[in-house]
Amino acid sequence: MKVTQRKKSGNETPMMRQYLEVKERYPEYLLLFRVGDFYESFYDDARKVSDALNIVLTRRSNGAAADIPMAGFPHHACDGYIARLVKKGYKVTVCDQVEDPSQAKGLVKREITDIVTPGVTYSDEILEDKHNNYLCALAFLKKGREKRAGIAFIDVTTAEFRIADVSLGQVADMLQSIQPSEILLASREKVFRETIEKILPSEVVVTMLDDWMFSEENTSQVIAKHFKTHSLKGFGIEAAYAAQVAAGVVLQYLEETRQNRLQYITRVALVDSRHHMMLDLQTKKNLEIISSMQDGSINGSLLQVIDHTRNPMGARLLRRWLLRPLKRIEEIQFRLDAVEALHEETAVCTTLGEILGGINDLERALARIATLRSMPREVRTLGAALEKIPDLQALLSDSKSSKLRKLSQDLIQLSEITTIIEQAIDPDAGATLRDGGYIRTGYNSELDELRSVSSNAKGSLMEIQQAERGKTGISTLKIQYNKVFGYYIEVSKANSNKVPGYYEKKQTLVNAERYTIPELKEYEEKILTAEEKSQLLEQQLFRELCMNVASEALHIQQNAEIVAELDCLYSFACCAKAYRYVKPKVEKHGNLSVTNGRHPVLERILGVDEPYVANDCFFDRKQRMLIVTGPNMAGKSSFLRQNGLIVLLAQVGCFVPADAAEIGLVDRIFTRVGASDNLASGESTFLVEMNEGANILNNATEKSLILLDEIGRGTSTYDGMSIAWAMSEYIHNTIQARTLFATHYHELAELEDRFEGICNYNATVVETADKVVFLRKIVRGASDNSYGIEVAKMAGMPSEVIKRAKEILSGMERRDIAFPAGTQGSEIQEMQPRQIYLFEEEERKLKYAIDAIDINRLTPIEAIVELKKLQDLAGK
Structure with missing residues (x-):
């Protein structure tokens, strides 16, 4: 049963009326309302917070009205609690006390100070260093006869802002590639919301917005206002109309969620499918590019093997590179040449790694600084990182790689800002702003003077303490301080009879009395006034420093991008050296030749005790499809995947696991592997298989690489084999893509005799009297046995089952089965x-x-x- 949020009845206490007024403005958010030292939630929000955080649900008196549900947590622990709420898919708005309760005349003034959603957060408790956190918007626009989808996605913590204008059929693949945390949709797109919820993980939040936010006129004004420009030609996105609408929606949503310091978002770029390979979900999953099929973690993935990056910016970029391989030979060659230079110049590569390891996350540090969410220590760390830019330039300026030289030239030295940071922030600055003392002495004369007043006054207090001890004869008399009573003289009860008449009592304790005197009051006012002014001035100076840093956002972001790219190239060079990878040749022709290729992940898992068996793979104009037969566990699937990964690595710009490789440029990699279903959507194993097969046949081109690991296994033998045969003919005759097809349908070996471009290969085995040995070597020719019973025996099937299976197989081969x-x-x-x-x-x-x-x-x-x-x- 859905419980509706409580509306104002007129009987609430003043504070509850204040709460409900704020809640009415943000009905879709969990409202955290500051009350003293706690953030409280009420009504339905309290029930949700109690369930999500597993904290006690209590009740609060509401004047004449009935008591209301309440749940809360201490304000000093809010980051952790808010992170838990956001990770569970909630959007949170924070309402703080914006005046000192002791100074308030009546009800304490409160305002919204922060809004946190899955796609709009700067919290280290929520973010992962090596992952981007994207907010995404979808907009649909009809131009002429075609309806296009505009996609805009932004990581507010790194200022990466990109858009894409795609056909409706490409939306799913694009979203699965972006992996957003939150998606913005127009309220009229309810049907598409259901589609999104089917193709993306359940933790992705879909936020429905008013339709007017998606109008072309409105969004174009928003974009022009943010970038302070009359035209988007400078960004190269003027023709991407639907994507522009999506970009405008993103900016409006950021403004709606009170992200009002967005000057550090300086650019928006178009994702152009002409320059990057589009990988569909099945290909990413089957090749285990960034996560393993077994548990969805990075363990056992290509990313785990390849990632030798030294800072989070490089790690995030590497993920993007692996998911968006290049299709421009020139850029691929630039990367390969850079990796080769680093691979050959060992000393340069080692030094580069050391410098990169000393550079912090410039992107996220800048975002926090620009939005005034940063601490002094982080600002100083950013300054220290920027100081390493000249070292990078000097190291790479003479590289034989034009790519490395160009990157070093594009780095921007920011000596002025690094000098200011060094002068402003104390090296021993704490992790918070609360206690002050983080601005260096000598940076601001007014601050130095205030600190001097406070320091001298404290010295005078010690003089007063010594003088009063002498006057009263109380040697244990002390001058102390607390936030409630300020400065006071404390005398033990045993000495209270010695207290002079001019002492004014402030507090009585069990074992002591506390007093003040006119002279102490005078110094107290000097100290507290100076300290209060000092803290306010220090905060002001820090804000000004942050704004100075933010004013260099464009240059800092350019340095961050270059550092991330250098980190990826460094990672590739490390892989080449550690794993014996070679530089591939990438050409425009349609051939493919791999000599002694290896699976990059499996060879690391097997290690030195069980060396991976290398295999060749060859395609040219005459040999376009390889039919690979042979038993299970003989290496057919690994052979298919390793060649897909070798092509992907080559077009990412990485060396490859082989003795030699020449790759004819591939526009897309398609895979159809294994058996799985999608029962939640009413799709059987066979229907999923056919959907994937149809996607390949409808989208592959002559330049594609197709990897088929079993086709037609989810239906009857005749049907399945007929489909596999027909697909093979269609790929060979119509698409003419380079294709590796692993199958147990030995009948397909006949295709070699019928078509010039189809060749048979098989995974070899050695059969002895009592067992089968899998050699995992792919050789020319077809296999006539799948050795399924032997595999069942290896799996531990009962001996009675194995024996009976052999009897049945023998009888079938003789056409004489002994039935029970x-x-x-x-x-x-x-x-x-x-x-x-x-x-x-x-x-x-x-x-x-x-x-x-x-x-x-x-x-x-x-x-x-x-x-x-x-x-x-x-x-x-």
Whole structure:
């Protein structure tokens, strides 16, 4: 049952009326309301907070009205609690006390100070260093006859802001590539919301916004206002109309969530599919590029093997590179040449790694500084990182790689800002602003003077303490301080009879009395006034420093991008050296040649004790499709995947695990691997398989690489084999893409005799008297055995099952199966011929003349098989 939020009734206390007024402005958010030292939530919000955080749900008196549900937590621990709420998909708004309760005349003034959503957060408790956190907007626009989808996505913590204008069919792949935390949709797009919720993880939050926010006129004004420009031609996005609308929606949403310091977001760029390879979800999943199929973690993925980056900016960029391989040969070659230079110049590579490791996360530090969420220590760390820019330039200025030289030239030295940071922030600055003392002495004369007043006054207090001890004869008399009573003289009860008459009592304790005197009051006022002014001035100076840093946002971001790119190239060079990778040749032709290629992940898992078996792979104009047969566990799937990963690495700009490789440029990699279903969407294993197959046939081109690991296994043998055969013909004759097809349908070996561009290969085994040894070597020719029973034996099947399976297989091969006692002849005749057909390798190859068949002399099984063959012949 849904419980609605409480509306004002007129009987609430003043504070609750204040709460409800704020809640009415943000009905879709959990409202955290500052009350003293706690953030409290009420009504339905309290129930949600209690359930999400597993904290006690209490009740609060509401004047004449009924008591209301309440749940809260200490304000000093708010970051952790808010992070937990946001990770569970909630959007949170924070309402703080903006005046000192002791100074308030009546109700304490409160205002919204922060809004946190899954896509708009700067919290280290929520963010992961090596992952981007994207807020995404979708807009749909019809231009002419075609309806286009505009996608805009931004990481507010790094200022990466990109847009894409795509067809409706590309939306799913694009969203799965971006992996946003939050998606913004127009309220009219309810149907599309359901589609999104099917294709993205459940933790992704979909936020519905008013339709007017998606109007072209409104969004164009928003973009022009933010970037202070009359035209978007300078960004190269003027023709991406739907994407511009999405970008405007993102900026409006950021403004709505009170992100009012966005000057550090200085650019928006177009994601152009002409320059980058689009990887669909199945390809990313099947090749295990950034996560393993087993548990979804990075363990066992290509990213885990390749990532040798030294800072978070490089790690995030590496993920993006792996998911968006290049399609421009010139840029691929620039990267490969840079990796080669670092690989050969060991000393330069080592020094580069040391410098990169000393540079902090410039992107996220800048975002926090520009939005005044940073601490002094982080500002100083950013300054120290920028001081390393000249070192990078000096190291790479003479590199033989034009790419490295260009990157070093594009770095910008910011000596003025680094000098100011060094002068302003004390090296021993704490992690918070609360206690002050983080601005260096000598940076501001007014601050130095205030500190001097406070320091001298404190010295005078010690003089007063000594003087009063002498006057009263109380040697234990002390001058102390607390926030409630300020400065006071404390005298033990045993000495209270010695207290002079001019002492004014302030507080009585169990064992002591506290007093003040006129002279102490005078110094107290000097100290507290100076300290208060000092803290306010220090905060002002720090804000001004942050704004100075933010004014250099464009240059800092350019340095951050270059540092991240250098980090990725450094990572590739480390892989090349550590794993014996070689520089591939990437050309415009349609061939592909890999000599002794290896699977980059499996060879690391196997290690030195079990060296990975390398294999060649070759395509040219005459050899376009390789049909790979052989038993399970013999290495067919690994062979397919390793060649897909070698192509991907080459077009990312990385060296590859092989003795040599020449890659004809690939526009897309398609994979169809394994058996899975999507029962939540009503899709069976076979339907999922056919959907994936249809996607390949409809989108692959002559320049694509297709990896098929079993087709047609989710249906009957005849149906499945027919589909596999027809797909093979279509790919060969129509698409002409380079294709690796691993299959247990040995009948497909006949394709080699029918088509010039199809060749048979098989995964070799050695069969002994009692076992089968898998050599995992791919050689020319077809296999005629899948050794399924041997694999079942290795899996630990009961010996009785293995024995009976061998008997049945032997009988089927002789067309003489010994059926269990009690089986009726009618049951045998009702058996589907296609089930028997699977085992009758020799029988399928025989060509009987129709008039030579004597049905009466055949066994029931033989008759069924022959009748099916006649039916097929008649159909042809």
